[in-house]
Amino acid sequence: MMKTLFLQPPSFDGFDGGAGSRYQAKREIKSFWYPTWLAQPAALIEDSKLIDAPPARIGMEPVLAEARKSDLVVLHTSTPSFASDVKVAQALKDAKPSLLIGMVGAKVAVQPEESLRTGGPVDFVARNEFDFTIKDVAEGRDLKSIDGISWRNESGAIVHNPERAMIEDMDSLPFVTDVYKRDLRIEDYFIGYLLHPYISIYTGRGCKSHCTFCLWPQTVGGHRYRTRSPDHVAAEIAAARRMFPQVREFFFDDDTFTDDLPRAEAIARKLGAMGVTWSCNAKANVPCKTLEVLKDNGLRLLLVGYETGNQQILYNIKKGMRIEVAREFTKNCHELGIKIHGTFIMGLPGETRETIQETIRFATEINPHTLQVSLAAPYPGTFLHKQATENGWLDASNAELIDEQGVQIAPLTYPHLSHTEIFESVETFYRKFYFRAPKIASIVGEMVRSPQMMKRRLREGVEFFHFLKERNAA
Incomplete structure (x- = not known):
């Protein structure tokens, strides 16, 4: 070897x-x-x-x-x-x-x-x-x-050389957490919306959705959701808890952990029996009954890709989602006490000045606990990249997708909407979402209740404003 x-x-x-x-x-x-x-x-x-x-x-x-x-x-x-x-x-x-x-x-x-x-x-x-x-x-x-x-x-x-066959028996793969223990310091890994320290693993690969922008299913993972058995997942979590007693949360990084609802419920029940706090990626269509099972068995947060508040753009990107379904799902999460980190994308095909404002209004109405706003990124190998190339939307000077500091740029431009306007919409989105009296009050209340959260949010605030300053200087 x-x-x-x-x-x-x-x-x-x-x-x-x-x-x-x-x-x-x-x-x-x-x-x-x-x-x-x-x-x-x-x-x-x-x-x-x-x-x-x-x-x-x-x-x-x-x-x-x-x-x-x-x-x-x-x-x-x-x-x-x-x-x-x-x-x-x-x-x-x-x-x-x-x-x-x-x-x-x-x-x-x-x-x-x-x-x-x-x-x-x-x-x-x-x-x-x-x-x-x-x-x-x-x-x-x-x-x-x-x-x-x-x-x-x-x-x-x-x-x-010829292609390699995809892995079908996902339980044949050894635990990645053994490598985390051997070679990594878990405190180095930080995600703003997850409890710290956290650990993330995959319980399966692939995603049956066909979102035109999404990188991994179109390049490495495929569109079949190939999964580990609930027993295999539970065994790794149990082993990880012994290796890392300081971990406060486990995150399942499958593209859409909720693609297989019976399996998600089965894993949840095993985690609930262990008293594990966990979070995962989810599509905004999980039925309320499943949400109840997940919440009752340790689910704390869902990372949800809403992408946009405009139905036509959702059609354009083949999201397979309806706005009214996403609204109902979010309402159910709020009522059950499941936190949501919502992700949105500016500059997808069909974006206009009006749809940008529509998405910002949608986000403030459904009010996820936290959110992330990204710029549409046409990665090679995705349908979005093919579209952008064929239609002349891709600004060749921005094809590497980041600037010289590693900050994401807006590579797409449309006849009716420039890449500068798309780039600037990210800051507008953040300001309109977070600089609202109810959201400020919610964040302050969270900080008052937890000294640890106060320290964390203050640090994040400094980093956030430094990031905006970097973007504006780019």
Whole structure:
């Protein structure tokens, strides 16, 4: 077995390259998701090591020192971070020319040829679902025999091997939390709406929805929701509680944990029996009866992608959601005491000045506990990217999706709505949502009741205004 280093490379300060939500970027409040996509293959390879540089504030010197002890380095990359990650790969190769360097992630999954042509020091890329692909490489198998990779042969030619079959038995994958315990400091991971410290894991892969903008189902995970059994999930949570007694909340990062309602209820009941506090991603259509089961068994918060308050835009992006259903779902959550972190996107196809205001009104009316406003990001491999390219919506100068500080920019522009207007709508949205008397009173009340929450919200406020200042200076 090759000595293998899994690396989330050093990058922009505060850049979340392993974002468990839709986009890789710096956020309004400094946030870091777990590098679960790297931790999973790391769990398959004995004596491997995982370095997640950004949240651990690790620079190049410790990374180079570890690389010199390794035979294989696997970097997770993304469209926004690719150019920076190639520079890291070059530094690794300079430090140890014999290193075999591979890249994984949505970027190389959908653009293997381009990634290898522009990524000089990179020897191979693993396409699509790459857990066992990387295990095969680490076992020293001849690259030409490994399904699911694109690689350079001895003459420098790029070779694309056959696709690898998707994993069907998700219980065959080992627990990622063992790697978290071995290589990570969980206190480094912070998400503003989750209790700290938290742990996130996947209980399945894929999403049956066909949202045109969503990165992972269209590039790596697929549209079939392949799941772990409730017993397997419960066993990992039980083990994680023993390893990390300080954890206050578990988050299930499946694209839509509620795609399979009977299974979600079965997992909830097992967690409820253990007294676990947990949260998950959900679509805004979960029936009230299921919400009651989840709430009664430890559910604290749902992360819900509302995206917009305009029905036509929901049709345009194939969300499969009706506004009135989302309203009823949100009302039920409020009545049951389930908190919601709502996510919205500015600049989706069909966006106008009027729909922006309509979405802001919708958000203030349904009033999630907290929200996140992002810019429509046409990642390569998504239907949105295809649309944007074909219709001339994509501003080529902004195709990397972030600025030189790692902050998300507005790459889409329409004849009736400029990318500048879309960019500025994010700040307008935040101000109109949070700078309301009822919302301010709610936040102040939360702070008064909890000294820990007061410290946290004050810190977040400082980071939020610093973020707005950075955006305005861009």
